Structures are given as structure tokens and as C-alpha cells.
Amino acid sequence: MLGLKKKDATLLLIVIGLTMFAPFILNPFPDGSAMAQFNAGYPDLMQRFVIFGIFAIGFNILFGLTGYLSFGHAAFLGIGSYSAVWMFKLLSMNVIPAILLAMVMSGLFALLIGFISLRRSGIYFSILTLAFAQMMFALAYSVLTPITGGETGLQLALDDPRVLGASQTAGGNIPVPGLFGMEMRNSFDLAISSWVFTFNVGYYFCALILIAAFYLAIRIFRSPFGMMLRAIKSNQTRLNYTGLNPRPYTLAAFVISGMYAGLAGGLMASMDPLAGAERMFWTASGEVVLMTILGGAGTLIGPVLGAGMIKYMENIISKINSDILHSWFAFLPDGLEDFIVAIVYPFIGKGWHLTLGIIFMLVVIFLPGGLVEGGQRIAKWLKRGKTEDTKPGKSTEPAE
Amino acid sequence: MAILEVKDVGKRFGGLQALSDVQLSVKENSVHAIIGPNGAGKSTLLNCLVGKLIPDTGSVMFDGQSVLGRSPHEINQMGISRVFQTPEIFGDLSVMENMMIPCFARRDGAFRMHAIEDMMSEKDIVEKAEAMLEDMNMADKREMHAASMSRGDKRRLEIGMCLAQEPRLLLLDEPTAGMARADTNNTIDLLKQISDERDITIAIIEHDMHVVFSLANRITVLAQGTPLVEDNPENIRGNPKVREAYLGEAG
């Protein structure tokens, strides 16, 4: 299908299925039930799932394939957001030009930063990217305020020119981003008995782009270019003595992954037209590293899973409070109930970062291949349990 | 005709004169061995040939062009391939992919993206890589993870990868170091076969006299950073100066 091998095509179909039916999949519990707080099927969160999925897919093209660990990728996310908002301010509220400019601008910055940073490798590369991103963050926060909005962030205003659109709507409001008349924030609710499923224009727009981004990532992974990138990670000396200069390949990978980040930033601004410098802070760069590692660096589906998992935890676990915990463990004797709640409490609510840190450490220590490797191990274990006698000597296949 | 011409090369590391006044002339289609005791400067000389080090003085001409000041990948594109002491292969890639990379490098020369095509759809590359694996007797290991192979197989793959670049000069840095006797003999046979069947010049740095005298038709003896003598194997064997400097030391 589409020039893909069966295994990759299956993966693509899984991603298409997951994204298209996400409003159902993420809302498994009826509205108003005790479990409803685990529902993640509201537009805002679903949009973040796919946007960060795109961000992580792009980061993985750099880190997963070449092994160059960038600690400054959030800078491109921020540039994408700023560019998109400027497009909304100056041109029109159509998201297409906004996203295109976001990608072009982040690509240009990636070209510049990559050209300089890629002169060094290993930890030096990480520090250089970190330094560039922190510099851009600091500038966006202070002297570049006319362009970035500084501390308050860049917002739309009623007197923006919007030469191809209207500065104001008929009602005197700031117009909202849309795609040829379809407003991104529009939603349609489908109620089936006590379940409510929300279908949001913005979400589906992002989801389609995620599918395209994912498809492109598969093609890159399976292409000669992808092979060269893996060769760079594996042995740069041999590559040099094979007559190839690794630099243009790594730079190309850096620019591509920067453009993915810019795309994600542009989409973020398209869903909610404002951009702030905190999007470029180094913790935001750390977050995409976490997502990619957690899901499985160097695998295709891993970053998407990692992004989904972290964003789910951020939004769902952080909402659990001690009252909810008490209601869950109410069936236990009072003393035991309090005891268990006291143990669990540090890991939920505001403590979700602690849970995240612990899970991340466990993954790095025991599952360097991330969730994907975990899945593969479980699958292998199940298979072994089923067939009893296994063929020995089968070499491990590279993760997809 | 000499394909590689080294003239008056000197290299100093701090207080150590690693190479001084080195002359070396490697004839086309010969198998030229460079021998010498430890610390004689063999590896330094090799690194000067491939662009890893830049000599302080002298010139290195390959096929009439200077290699000095060029980076390793440029020198490689001129037609010099190098086999390392410990096999340098792409351990995380499959054997087939290992072989495809030099084929791409040979065909495309410098950087070309190919980011969308499926790599297996590049028929000419796939065929060439398969043929080379066949030549190296490694067709059955095609899908193997390169890092999981034996040392002998890694060496064989590395030599195959170098040949896939269709070099005019193949440099080998102690290719049998640390190998079992059987693997060493296999490697000798392989190199003999390469030198007989292909239009290729081989320059080899080697410690093992068995390997040197089974392969070389020309030998340069290096001692304390400077060439002692250059001659054919028979004369080298009988040369008292060489015995003193090298063979005597070896017992």
C-alpha cells in the first residue's frame, strides 16, 4: 500500500484507526460515571495528543536515527507558533499559510542552528542546541518583545491588518482560525445513551496532518537516506572511510525534524491563536526527549505512543485528588483506606511529574527500547507460552 | 608505474619524531607490505595517507594528485579504501545494509537525499550489493545483525565493503591482528584472490611474517620512523640490516 511493506502499512493503518476513532476510543466511560474523569476525548486534549505526536515523530527522525540528542528542539516549536500567529495577524485566519510559514521559518532557523551545532557531536552538540534554545527563549522574553509579545505572549488584536481577511468579525470580535470557512474550534457532539462523543474540526485537521507526517516518517525510515542516518549513529568512522561526509545527512535530518517541530508549533497556534516564550524553555525540549524515549527512540510508532502517554498523564493523573482517591478505596477499612491513600497521594495530582520521572527512569534502566520494546517482549513471551517449543537462534529483529 | 608516491614525509608529535624522511612508492597492481617493529611509525604513515593526519613535511601523491589537506571522505572518493585493525562496520545495521552503503557512496559520489524512495527499490544498488555478498561468501548472512557476527566474518564484510567502492588502492592495517590461525589463513586466501582477480593495488601493514611473505611482492621495512630498505621478499629475507632491526627482534 502506498509503496509500503506490509508491516509498515499495518502500522500506518493502526495510526489512522487510532486517530480517526479517537473520540470514541478516548471516551470509553459514560458521562457522569465515576470513571468519567479518565475520559480524554475532549477536543483540547485530543489536539494536544496529535500535535505532540507530530513533534515527537520529528524529534525521533533526528535522535532515533542519527543518535544526536538535541536539547533545544522546543525552540523550533516556539518559532512555529510565533510565525503562525503573525500570519493570523497580518494575512488571514486561514490556517494553511500560517502552517506553511511556521514550517519555513523553523526550517530556516534549524538550518542555521544545525549548521553551527553539528560541527560538534556527543554532549557538545547537546549543549550547543541547549544554548541556542535558551538564548532564543531569553531574547523572546525580553528584547524581542515587539515581535514575540514578551511575557504576555503574542496575541491577536482587533486592529490587526489581516489583509486577506477581516480585522474584526461582524460582531466586533477577533476572528478565529479556520480552514476555508470551517472554524477550528467547531465541534459536533454525538450522544449515544449516556455516552457523549465530541468531534472537533481542529482535532481532525491535526489528525490528518499527523497521518501525513507519520507516513512521511515511514518513508524516510525505509529510504536510503534513513539508512545513512542509521549508519551515522552506528559508525561515523566507517562512513567517512566509505567516501561519505556525514554532515549534510545530519543537517538534513536536523532541518527535517526542526520543520516537524515548527509544524507542531504552527498547529498549536492554529488551535489556540497565541504564542508564548515558555514554549521554547528547555524543559519543553526535555519533554519531547521524554516522549521519544518513553515510547521508544528509533521506532516508528514509539514517539506517538510516548507523546500520548505523557499528555494523558499530564491531563488525567494530575486531576485526581485525594477525595477521588478516598472514594476509590472507600471499600477498605478506614485505617487501611487512609494508609493507601497516603501512599498513593504523592504520585497523583500535582505529583504527576514524580510518577513521570519514576516511569522514565524505569524505562531507561530496564527498557531502553521504550514502550515498543516492552510490547515486543510481552508479545514474544505470549508466543513462547503458546507454542511451548521455540526455535532457538533466531536473531532479534530490529524494531520497526 | 607508481600509483602512490610518498616523498620526504615527516611527522612530529611534541618531542617525538614519529616519521622522518619517508619515501615510499607503491606500484600499480602490486601487493606492497610495510613492516617494522612496534613504534616504527607504520600506523602514523597510514594515517597520513588517508587524511586522518597531515604530515608536517613532504608530499603524498595518489595517481598524480596530492591527497594532503583533503578530508578522509574526499581521499576515499579518489580511490583509496581502508581496512582497519579492528573491523569498522555498521554494527547496528544488517549485513545487506552494510554492503549497500558503499554501493550508494560509489554511485552517488557526494550527498544525495533519497529520502522518499524505498531503499530496496534501488535495483542497481541491491544487485551490486548482493553480488558482492556472493563474492564474499556471505549471501546466507544477508539479514544478520552485523554486530552479532564473528570477528572473521566482520573482517570479511569490511573487506567486501571496501571492494564495493571499487577502489584502486586498498590499504589494510594489520588485517589479521587477533585472529585465530584458521581465520588468518582464510583472510590470506581472500586477499590473494582479490589481488589476482581484481584490478587493484594492495598496501598492507602487518606484523605477522607468515601473512607478509604469503602475500607481498614488494616490502618496505620501516624502523624508527624512517624506511630502512625497500625490496622484494627474497632479498628482504636475506638482508642482514632487516634481521638486525626487525626479524632478529622477532626471534
Place this chain on the structure above:
Amino acid sequence: MDAIILQILNGLDKGSAYALIALGLTLIFGTLGVVNFAHGALFMIGAFCAVTLSRIISFSHEVIDETRTDFLGNPLKVDVPYIYDWFGEATGAAIIDWSVPLSILFAIPIMIAVGVIMERGLIKHFYKRPHADQILVTFGLAIVLQEIIKYYYGANPIPTPAPEAFKGSFDFGAMIGFAENTIIYPYWRLVYFMFAALIIGAVFAFLQFTTFGMVVRAGMADRETVGLLGINIDKRFTIMFGIAAAVAGLAGVMYVPINPPNYHMGMDFLVLSFVVVVVGGMGSLPGAVLAGFLLGILESFASMRQVIDLIPGINQIIIYLVAIIILLTRPRGLMGRKGVMED
């Protein structure tokens, strides 16, 4: 001239903190070959040792003071720290006042213990893993440590003052012959600088003049050979990790009066300290110290009104800018050795 001296002085305290953290980072990197992203967390834990001690010694019980009344006319209830009961009011008050310097004694064993547990429990298993894995696992550890602190101490900065004797400032300019009130410098910052100089001197003396230090230095230069000599280098490296943790912790303890500690101060300093290490040259102890002070002072110069007017925003980016320039022109940093971390 006085303005220049003032900026140098202003840069010293931050520079001291950078230098101390970078020194520990370099010790760990040089001895164990591990890139420790959790080192900032050790700095932060040190700071919270000071907070903890000042809380412990201020534990109070309520006493009814018959001599005074509250606004309703009832006898006033006052909190009296237990420490007053044990040592008398004067000594007790002095102990509370001096809680931050006292925390040094409290923090040293804790920090060494934390360091040793970290090394034995986690870092040890990562010696042979790629640097990227080391960065990632210590990054995870840093998140966990700071979240634990946040859970117990909350997210807000906790002001913990310096002893009364060191509060306020003095006129440094008048002391060295400038006009009065040109160079005003807070006492505690001077204390911090001298403390940092003392620690740095102690670490260097320890490495230079003790057999232990000699073995460690040899191990930094060539680990395998030292191992071959039959010296149990691993055990010494564990102790070294403990010492590096203690250095970071002490830097944190004494920094508390300058900036009230919060749970993310470690991360804030870590990013800059890494830049410092890289600028100084990975694996070079003098380089780390030099770069720490240099960047601290540069940062303070860049914050001068005249400089900001000339190049807006320069104070925000100067450290990163210097780091980028140094990395590109002197790839091994100011004093780095060849071949460290280059693959």
C-alpha cells in the same frame, strides 16, 4: 574603575556557585566518565538541608506568658523553641540565628550519603552505557528528586536568612580607597565567595597532596592502568562521588541566604553549570573553576546599564553566546584535554 570592581564583585557570588557545581560535575565526569544531569538536584538538596535544619531547631511548643496579654486581655500564648529550654534563651537564639552556617555540619554527612547511595544504587550500572543513556537516567533522577522536595516543601521559595551579623552591606569602596558609597557589597556574598574559595582550595589540596587524591588523579588520566595496578579504583570513585555531592550540597547550603531556595533551583543552575563545564573543558578541574568565575563575572558585566543600552538583551544571553563561541573556536574548551567525549 569603581564600577568595574563592583561588577566583578557582583559576579563573584554567582560565579562561586557555578564554579562549585561545575567542579563537582567535572569530578564525577573525570573520575567516573558519567554525565550527571542530577548534579543540580544535589545543589538543591543541599539548600533544603539548610531549610530543614532551620526548621528542626525552630521546633516550638506553646507557653503561656503571664506577663503579657493579647488583645482580648487573656495571657499571651507564645511559641518557644525547644532549643531555648535546652540551652537557655541566649544560646538558643544564637543557634537559630546561625542555622545556615550550622547546616554545613548537618549537610556534609547527608550529602555524602546521598551521593554514595546514588552512585552505588544507580550510576554504577550506567558506566558502560552510552553517554546519552547516562544523561537520560540522571535527568529522570533529577525530576524525581525535585518532585520529592516539592512534595514536602511546596513550590514556593522559602526565605532562610543569614545570621544577623552578616546581614546588610558594607562599603567596600571606602575600604580600598575609593569614594564612599561607590562600592557597596553585602556581607554574605563576601562570605559565600570566601567559603567557595575555601572549598575549592580544599578539594584541590585533597587531590594534590593525599595518596587518595593521587590515585584518583591517576584514575582520571588512565583508568585501566590504575586498575591493572591492583588498586580498587571503584571504591575510591564511589567516595569521590560522595565528595562531589557534598561540594554541590555545600554550595547549596550557603546559597540559601542569597536566593530563597525553591525546588527547581537545581535545574536552573544545572543548565548553566553544564555550559560552564563545557566552556572550561570537559574533564578539567581548573578549567571548571576558571570558567565558573569567568562566566559569573561576564554575566554581571553584561547586566550593566551601559552595556544593555549598547546591546539590548545581552545580559540574558551572554553565557550561552560565550559558550557557543568557545565551543566553535576552541572545541575542547578553555583547558580541556584531547579526546574527551568526542565520540
